[in-house]
Amino acid sequence: MTTKNVHVKIDEMKTNAGLIKNLELSIGKVISDNWTEPMGPTPMPHISTLRDWDMKLLNKYKPFYMPDCDLCCLCTYGKCDLTAGKRGACGLDIGAQSSRIVLIACSIGAATHTAHARHVVDHLIEKYGRRFPLDVGGLNVKVEAPVTRLVTGIKPETLGDLDEVLTYCEAQITHCLSAAHTGQEGNNLDFESKAFHAGRMDQVGMEVADIAQISTLNFPKADPEAPLIRMGIGSVDRTKPTIMCIGHNVVPSVGIIDYMKDSRLDDKMEVVGLCCTAFDNTRYYDRAKIVGPISWQLKFVRAGFADVVVIDEQCVRTDIFNEAEKVKAPVIAASEKNCMGFKNRTNDPADQIVDDLVSGRVPGVLILDPDKVGEVAVKTAVKIAPIRRKLNVLPSLEQVKEIAKTCRHCNLCQRSCPQDLKIPAALKAAAEGNIAPLTALYEECIGCGRCEEACPQKIMIHSLIVKAGEKELMSEDNLCRSGRGAVSDVEIRSVGGPIVLGEIPGILAVVGCANYPHGGKDVYDICREFASRRYIVVTSGCSAMSAGSYRNEEGKTLYEEFPGGFEAGGVLNVGSCVANSHIAGAAIKVANIFAKRNLRGNYEEIADYIHNRLGAVGLAWGAYSQKAASIAAGFWSLGVPVLVGPHGSKYRRMLLGRSDKPENWEVYDARTGEIVNTGPAPEHLFQTVETPQEAMVQIAKLCIRPNDTWKGRAGKLSHYIDLHKRHYGCMPPDIHMFVRTTADIPITMKDEIVPILKEKNWKESVIPDPTLLPRMIRKQKE
Amino acid sequence: MSCEPWQCAEIAATKKANPIQKPEIAVAMIKKASRPLLIVGSNATQRWMEGKQLIDYIIDFANASKVPVVATAHMVGEFLKRGYQPAAFMTAMDIGQRVVDPTWQGIDGKGHPDLVMFVGLPYYMEALILSGLKHFAPDQKTMTLDNLYHPHASWSFPNATLEEWANNLKVMTSKFNEGGQ
Ligand code: SF4
Ligand code: SF4
Numbered sequence: 001m002t003t004k005n006v007h008v009k010i011d012e013m014k015t016n017a018g019l020i021k022n023l024e025l026s027i028g029k030v031i032s033d034n035w036t037e038p039m040g041p042t043p044m045p046h047i048s049t050l051r052d053w054d055m056k057l058l059n060k061y062k063p064f065y066m067p068d069c070d071l072c073c074l075c076t077y078g079k080c081d082l083t084a085g086k087r088g089a090c091g092l093d094i095g096a097q098s099s100r101i102v103l104i105a106c107s108i109g110a111a112t113h114t115a116h117a118r119h120v121v122d123h124l125i126e127k128y129g130r131r132f133p134l135d136v137g138g139l140n141v142k143v144e145a146p147v148t149r150l151v152t153g154i155k156p157e158t159l160g161d162l163d164e165v166l167t168y169c170e171a172q173i174t175h176c177l178s179a180a181h182t183g184q185e186g187n188n189l190d191f192e193s194k195a196f197h198a199g200r201m202d203q204v205g206m207e208v209a210d211i212a213q214i215s216t217l218n219f220p221k222a223d224p225e226a227p228l229i230r231m232g233i234g235s236v237d238r239t240k241p242t243i244m245c246i247g248h249n250v251v252p253s254v255g256i257i258d259y260m261k262d263s264r265l266d267d268k269m270e271v272v273g274l275c276c277t278a279f280d281n282t283r284y285y286d287r288a289k290i291v292g293p294i295s296w297q298l299k300f301v302r303a304g305f306a307d308v309v310v311i312d313e314q315c316v317r318t319d320i321f322n323e324a325e326k327v328k329a330p331v332i333a334a335s336e337k338n339c340m341g342f343k344n345r346t347n348d349p350a351d352q353i354v355d356d357l358v359s360g361r362v363p364g365v366l367i368l369d370p371d372k373v374g375e376v377a378v379k380t381a382v383k384i385a386p387i388r389r390k391l392n393v394l395p396s397l398e399q400v401k402e403i404a405k406t407c408r409h410c411n412l413c414q415r416s417c418p419q420d421l422k423i424p425a426a427l428k429a430a431a432e433g434n435i436a437p438l439t440a441l442y443e444e445c446i447g448c449g450r451c452e453e454a455c456p457q458k459i460m461i462h463s464l465i466v467k468a469g470e471k472e473l474m475s476e477d478n479l480c481r482s483g484r485g486a487v488s489d490v491e492i493r494s495v496g497g498p499i500v501l502g503e504i505p506g507i508l509a510v511v512g513c514a515n516y517p518h519g520g521k522d523v524y525d526i527c528r529e530f531a532s533r534r535y536i537v538v539t540s541g542c543s544a545m546s547a548g549s550y551r552n553e554e555g556k557t558l559y560e561e562f563p564g565g566f567e568a569g570g571v572l573n574v575g576s577c578v579a580n581s582h583i584a585g586a587a588i589k590v591a592n593i594f595a596k597r598n599l600r601g602n603y604e605e606i607a608d609y610i611h612n613r614l615g616a617v618g619l620a621w622g623a624y625s626q627k628a629a630s631i632a633a634g635f636w637s638l639g640v641p642v643l644v645g646p647h648g649s650k651y652r653r654m655l656l657g658r659s660d661k662p663e664n665w666e667v668y669d670a671r672t673g674e675i676v677n678t679g680p681a682p683e684h685l686f687q688t689v690e691t692p693q694e695a696m697v698q699i700a701k702l703c704i705r706p707n708d709t710w711k712g713r714a715g716k717l718s719h720y721i722d723l724h725k726r727h728y729g730c731m732p733p734d735i736h737m738f739v740r741t742t743a744d745i746p747i748t749m750k751d752e753i754v755p756i757l758k759e760k761n762w763k764e765s766v767i768p769d770p771t772l773l774p775r776m777i778r779k780q781k782e
Numbered sequence: 783m784s785c786e787p788w789q790c791a792e793i794a795a796t797k798k799a800n801p802i803q804k805p806e807i808a809v810a811m812i813k814k815a816s817r818p819l820l821i822v823g824s825n826a827t828q829r830w831m832e833g834k835q836l837i838d839y840i841i842d843f844a845n846a847s848k849v850p851v852v853a854t855a856h857m858v859g860e861f862l863k864r865g866y867q868p869a870a871f872m873t874a875m876d877i878g879q880r881v882v883d884p885t886w887q888g889i890d891g892k893g894h895p896d897l898v899m900f901v902g903l904p905y906y907m908e909a910l911i912l913s914g915l916k917h918f919a920p921d922q923k924t925m926t927l928d929n930l931y932h933p934h935a936s937w938s939f940p941n942a943t944l945e946e947w948a949n950n951l952k953v954m955t956s957k958f959n960e961g962g963q
């Protein structure tokens with residue numbers, strides 16, 4: 001890296017003057033620059049440094065706002081009615097307010113990942129020291145931190161270096177959030193630009209968290225053969241004491257796994273996880289199991305599988321403690337961000353805490369020392385498992401029928417259900433002895449529990465659905481590849497060319513949460529479709545689990561059917577939420593390693609490269625969280641389009657291109673400086689799709705880039721046309737916008753396409769060396 | 783019939799849709815419009831009434847009223863299978879964004895629609911798009927033909943049963959069949 005603190009830490013030292021304890025000294029900064037790459041124009045950008053770049057994108061992809069609320073109630077000047085152009089007491093209008101909400105969401109997301117990184121890095125520095133070297137993939141990964149290098153201009157080499165990177169992110173996120181204060185920013189596009197900035201910080205924060213844990217905890221290092229992990233309740237030996245870890249931060253789980261192994265209990269217990277903690281557990285210990293995505297917490301806890309529930313941070317149900325109490329499973333809160341009202345027992349003797357939990361004297365405790373979490377969780381699980389005998393609160397089928405009879409058919413449950421599930425009708429059938437309609441709800445129910453909150457009869461609707469789907473639940477036993485971490489430089493070298501030239505038709509990143517409109521099968525179908533078409537399919541987080549939860553005709557999961565490398569037709573799981581940074585990292589590395597563009601503090605140029613040349617699309621089919629918003633913002637800022645499923649419309653703002661406005665699709669030809677119209681490629685930066693069929697057609701289209709070679713474009717068009725015909729039953733009406741010369745036309749489709757071109761008065765155009773940045777234009781040679 | 787938003791958390795807005803108490807009223811408004819447009823979402827094949835899919839009711843209505851249809855999601859294929867050619871198809875967000883733009887000249891390039899109708903989108907998506915139109919195109923008249931009350935529209939049918947819905951759509955179709963456009 002460029003700068004280094006001289007840092008001295010003395011725990012205890014006897015001197016003539018007396019005893020010195022806990023002395024820490026930081027002396028100045030010493031420059032030790034062994035990174036020869038020249039510094040680009042924007043190292044450590046501030047909130048307005050990249051504003052011009054953001055505005056270029058925001059001008060091309062204009063926000064389409066859909067306010068969820070007519071009012072603003074963020075300060076006591078209000079509430080203010082902002083309907084249809086009215087301004088609030090501070091002068092704000094609904095456009096600015098809508099973008100302000102986007103900024104707030106992205107800042108929360110970025111703060112969450114960065115605070116996660118801060119906890120992980122501080123903890124690991126304490127454990128391994130500041131000088132512990134970073135190692136993301138041995139000799140195969142020289143560009144260890146592409147996002148960090150790009151944004152900050154720092155090349156981190158040790159854990160201590162990451163500290164400085166985080167300090168920068170923390171300051172920037174504070175600036176981003178402060179812009180949302182009353183009477184601060186007032187222009188919608190400026191709010192948007194700051195949301196992009198939050199997204200950039202988010203990508204850095206995620207990368208720091210993941211490379212710190214990969215380096216120290218010996219996670220798979222850019223490994224296409226990362227182990228296949230058993231997933232689903234059917235894979236868990238329910239006779240063994242079971243610890244269920246929920247959340248995102250692996251540190252407490254490491255305490256659990258270490259203690260369990262040290263006590264030689266690893267054959268006698270199960271450690272299972274939900275959401276990203278599950279992934280990171282398996283990256284640390286390949287016999288840990290994944291039970292499912294985040295939205296399934298309620299059903300797993302209610303079904304009584306967990307003897308002890310350990311919660312860390314992010315996306316944990318805030319009522320998990322009430323639910324666990326009902327099945328007499330003690331809860332250990334292990335993150336200071338999520339104390340759940342429990343008494344802090346960090347400094348109490350472990351055995352005393354275990355006694356209190358096993359006897360039920362306390363339903364849960366807060367323990368902020370991961371090693372103690374490990375000891376308490378393991379000992380408690382071993383002691384309590386025989387007492388609990390896997391208590392569950394699911395009713396019997398006979399009880400389901402009786403409870404269903406108490407339904408008054410008021411419809412309030414259905415009207416509160418985000419999926420609009422026909423609960424009253426299913427209960428009517430159940431009351432009459434037909435359980436099938438209730439079972440049919442199982443796959444689509446996202447386990448939010450809103451129906452129960454609405455029910456005047458206090459019917460435990462979700463429990464009834466889970467009981468009706470119990471057979472399915474118990475038979476869930478699939479395989480998911482453990483998170484492999486980064487994409488190696490070697491892989492980038494072999495696919496960089498084919499991607500940029502368009503010969504690999506695209507990279508599809510299927511990421512995000514499990515707020516699906518109709519269950520996880522859609523994720524599997526979409527991944528399989530594109531892997532079969534030899535796109536590179538990258539997964540992460542809960543989507544990676546859903547992708548592995550179904551099997552093909554031969555009984556193989558996706559991760560068995562397709563290779564785990566970053567290659568045409570590969571399906572690779574990078575890992576948990578924070579591993580999403582490797583997806584942006586791979587794109588950045590294509591620009592750096594394949595195209596030999598400098599990374600260091602050179603954000604605009606690299607984003608411009610990625611936007612115009614790299615056929616990558618993100619799909620967050622079930623996105624729900626603020627973190628998903630900030631992850632998306634990091635991709636928008638790099639010019640990578642992101643699609644969300646129908647629930648994603650509730651982010652309330654899309655970034656849409658207008659294919660009917662040719663003036664929006666002009667780029668410079670860097671060779672000549674001439675302006676060239678490239679057509680709507682890519683057409684959108686943030687778009688909602690309603691159905692999986694629509695998602696597939698849009699994905700194929702959004703992989704088209706101005707830079708595609710003829711062969712590459714022809715390949716991409718043949719996928720687009722093929723999917724369009726299959727799902728829409730006709731030729732795409734905009735095909736003429738994507739044909740630049742007749743060489744772009746897929747040979748087998750010539751007869752269909754040529755007449756359309758004639759009808760549309762199509763004219764041939766050139767393939768530019770595309771850029772949105774005038775400074776990239778090279779001088780014309782005479 | 784109730785004029786509560788169908789989804790409980792979709793708290794009514796400060797400006798709420800006028801309820802359409804009778805299908806004849808909707809017909810009168812559509813007839814009054816010179817450039818109506820109907821946007822049809824993916825629930826068109828998910829909702830069944832009296833053994834017939836919503837999309838088939840819509841096709842009957844569109845044939846009778848001659849209101850041009852924009853299909854969202856993959857509904858174009860479903861329309862084509864049934865021998866009906868929609869005027870256009872695009873994502874729900876794309877059509878929403880075009881309607882918000884006062885300079886947009888409509889599907890046929892001959893002028894901005896003066897009445898935009900919605901039917902069959904997922905409730906929350908339709909609610910959000912209608913909110914976008916209410917706020918950013920305040921003069922745009924919008925109407926929903928669903929059986930679920932949408933507060934952000936200019937006019938919406940109240941919450942109604944499937945039978946009532948089927949009846950509303952049939953009456954609307956018949957009124958156009960009777961009196962021509
Ligand atoms: S921030 Fe502005 S619009 Fe919001 S409540 Fe306060 S004065 Fe009203
Ligand atoms: S809210 Fe309760 S009583 Fe009303 S329909 Fe639903 S289950 Fe029945």
Ligand code: SF4
Nearest residue numbers: 417445446448449451
């Ligand atoms: S728990 Fe399931 S059924 Fe109940 S409201 Fe949520 S998604 Fe609907």
